[in-house]
Amino acid sequence: MSIGARSLALARAHVGRPARAPSAAVLALVGLGALACAVVAAVAVGSVAVAPGDTVGILLRSIGLPIDRTWSPAAETIVLELRLPRVLTAIMVGGGLAVAGAAFQGLLRNPLADPYVLGTASGAALGAAVAVLIPFRAVFLDLGLLHLLSFAGALASVAVVYRLGRGGGPFAPLTGLLLTGYAVGSLLAAGLAMTMFLAGSNLRQIFAFLLGGLEGASWLRLAFAAPLIAGGSLAIVARARVLNGLLLGEEAAAHLGVDVRRERAVLLALASLVTAAAVAVAGLVGFIGLVAPHLVRLVVGPDARRVLPLAAILGAILLVLADLGARLLGEIPVGVVTAVVGAPFFLALLRGTRSAYEL
Amino acid sequence: MTPPIAELGGVTVAYRERLVLRGVDLAVAPGERVALVGPNGAGKSTLLRVLAGLVVPREGRVTLGGDPVASLGRAAIARRLAAVPGQAALPFATRVEEVVALGRLPHEDPFRGPRPADHAAVDAAIERVGIGPLRGRDARELSLGERQLVLIALAVAQAAPLLILDEPTVHLDLRHQVAVMELLADLNRRDGVAVLAVLHDLALAAHFFPRLVLLDGGRVVADGPPARVLAPERIRATFGVDPAIFARPAAFAGPSALHGAPPELTAGTGGR
Numbered sequence A: 001m002s003i004g005a006r007s008l009a010l011a012r013a014h015v016g017r018p019a020r021a022p023s024a025a026v027l028a029l030v031g032l033g034a035l036a037c038a039v040v041a042a043v044a045v046g047s048v049a050v051a052p053g054d055t056v057g058i059l060l061r062s063i064g065l066p067i068d069r070t071w072s073p074a075a076e077t078i079v080l081e082l083r084l085p086r087v088l089t090a091i092m093v094g095g096g097l098a099v100a101g102a103a104f105q106g107l108l109r110n111p112l113a114d115p116y117v118l119g120t121a122s123g124a125a126l127g128a129a130v131a132v133l134i135p136f137r138a139v140f141l142d143l144g145l146l147h148l149l150s151f152a153g154a155l156a157s158v159a160v161v162y163r164l165g166r167g168g169g170p171f172a173p174l175t176g177l178l179l180t181g182y183a184v185g186s187l188l189a190a191g192l193a194m195t196m197f198l199a200g201s202n203l204r205q206i207f208a209f210l211l212g213g214l215e216g217a218s219w220l221r222l223a224f225a226a227p228l229i230a231g232g233s234l235a236i237v238a239r240a241r242v243l244n245g246l247l248l249g250e251e252a253a254a255h256l257g258v259d260v261r262r263e264r265a266v267l268l269a270l271a272s273l274v275t276a277a278a279v280a281v282a283g284l285v286g287f288i289g290l291v292a293p294h295l296v297r298l299v300v301g302p303d304a305r306r307v308l309p310l311a312a313i314l315g316a317i318l319l320v321l322a323d324l325g326a327r328l329l330g331e332i333p334v335g336v337v338t339a340v341v342g343a344p345f346f347l348a349l350l351r352g353t354r355s356a357y358e359l
Numbered sequence B: 001m002t003p004p005i006a007e008l009g010g011v012t013v014a015y016r017e018r019l020v021l022r023g024v025d026l027a028v029a030p031g032e033r034v035a036l037v038g039p040n041g042a043g044k045s046t047l048l049r050v051l052a053g054l055v056v057p058r059e060g061r062v063t064l065g066g067d068p069v070a071s072l073g074r075a076a077i078a079r080r081l082a083a084v085p086g087q088a089a090l091p092f093a094t095r096v097e098e099v100v101a102l103g104r105l106p107h108e109d110p111f112r113g114p115r116p117a118d119h120a121a122v123d124a125a126i127e128r129v130g131i132g133p134l135r136g137r138d139a140r141e142l143s144l145g146e147r148q149l150v151l152i153a154l155a156v157a158q159a160a161p162l163l164i165l166d167e168p169t170v171h172l173d174l175r176h177q178v179a180v181m182e183l184l185a186d187l188n189r190r191d192g193v194a195v196l197a198v199l200h201d202l203a204l205a206a207h208f209f210p211r212l213v214l215l216d217g218g219r220v221v222a223d224g225p226p227a228r229v230l231a232p233e234r235i236r237a238t239f240g241v242d243p244a245i246f247a248r249p250a251a252f253a254g255p256s257a258l259h260g261a262p263p264e265l266t267a268g269t270g271g272r
Helices: A022-043 A052-062 A072-105 A121-134 A145-163 A175-211 A219-237 A240-248 A250-255 A260-282 A288-300 A304-328 A334-352 B044-051 B073-078 B096-104 B116-129 B145-155 B174-193 B202-208 B232-239 B263-270
Strands: B006-015 B018-027 B033-037 B059-064 B079-084 B160-168 B194-198 B213-214 B221-223
Touching: A022 A052, A022 A072, A022 A288, A022 A304, A022 A334, A052 A072, A072 A240, A072 A288, A072 A304, A121 A175, A121 A260, A145 A175, A145 A260, A175 A334, A175 B145, A219 A240, A219 A260, A219 A304, A240 A250, A240 A260, A240 A304, A240 B096, A250 A260, A250 B079, A288 A304, A288 A334, A288 B160, A304 A334, B006 B044, B006 B145, B018 B044, B033 B044, B033 B174, B033 B202, B044 B059, B044 B160, B044 B194, B073 B079, B073 B145, B079 B145, B096 B116, B096 B145, B116 B145, B116 B174, B145 B174, B160 B174, B174 B194, B174 B202, B213 B232, B221 B232
Parallel strands: B033 B194, B033 B213, B079 B160, B160 B194
Antiparallel strands: B006 B018, B006 B059, B213 B221
């Protein structure tokens, strides 16, 4: 029966991606291969170069494979104590930000959302700046006051935004939340500006946080951030079908069997937790959480079951490479690299897809 | 007698202090086709939302397939009742087939994702509604008429025994209004899907639905075949307009009138 077909003109394929997208599993394998290459490159390259063969040897030996040592102890220290934790932190932070970004975009139904949209960034920045002013250096798991206060600040500001901004019933769109996030963010930015004004000689430390950077990475810090980021991201991936249901809006999601009120709160909490943990160890790294999910959607479409894992892999690759670039350019902040590469790229993306993104 | 597929008994709903439904009784039998009509603010949309468990009534009993809605989880409700979404703003480029596939969400295994049966149901729904040529298109770029057919296909893929729609013909041109009505009638008659639709166009409702329920001020004021429900004096009392245009018995629904768009209907609705 084709009542509709009668009135329908023969259509061209209008979505600008291949009719048969490569399977997500294949893309994931390719992505993981690329990530492995990026890791080896990032661990091998630096002020003291370690041969790629030695790098692979050190890495494999460190996970217990019986490989003869053909390298100097110094090379092993550089790889295992300095570069490897840094690269693994980049993987965690890049992957986590990409998953959180995809989750925020889906939850807010807004393609321009990123992990920082609900005040996490401004809360974390204010927390970090305040920490810089406090002349007390608590250290826990290699984390200073700066990291702990930025983590707490990010979570606190999301909690405030959520308390103030929800309302309008369980099926109201989250536009109110978005605007509340903007308002609270502006307020916190004023606090940040004031703190920076008072910071005097410590200004550089605040800037380093605002621009993002992985130079302080260590195994202990990774031990703090990795469980939060990996656990939160996995929990988000397990809720991919909720994000799919939300594609058509809150009420449609409810009709498709999603407990919208509860799932929305859970996903917001998880994505905020992942973001806060990432920000605490790496500062405000921009654009990964915005661009990685979009790139993945261009290839595989909007199905969150595919978007979330692939965005995590892509985000990890992007941040590992951006951090490598930042190191090679003389330890410039990695946030500068991601912004310089990410912003024009995102513009091209917006112009290339002929669709008018609705806000 | 088969038990009703959906039933409201003495349902009263209030938004704050304003009563939106007052003691509504309504039963829909399996395979029935019912149109809800009535003026704006009569409580028609609220009635649908009560049935779907989205609005909890202050008083009364709501059952789907014999079980109280309040006792069913959201996914269980979604397997018994499919709603054609009213608005559909997509934030990302989404193929028509991907939109239709959303209808399988309540059936999918939460971790393994769609199974072959789900893919088959999506293909069948696309075929059934006749939107095959639209499959690969970005659903955001469809015309309103095409979009409505896609959303109906989504609900068909959901494979629930009851389909609810809130003003499925709003903003559509005459041809698409008729196409949507014919599709609903056909889904009802051939697949046995019960249909409960809120309609504003009384001519369409009378022509395509054998049973009309007229709501006014939160109460059911008439329930029965179109000729009885749309009696001129009742139209005048409910809508406050002179209903001379409706006094055309030939246009009232009978099985034989369900194929194609008869000229009376075209003239009747086009002249509004």
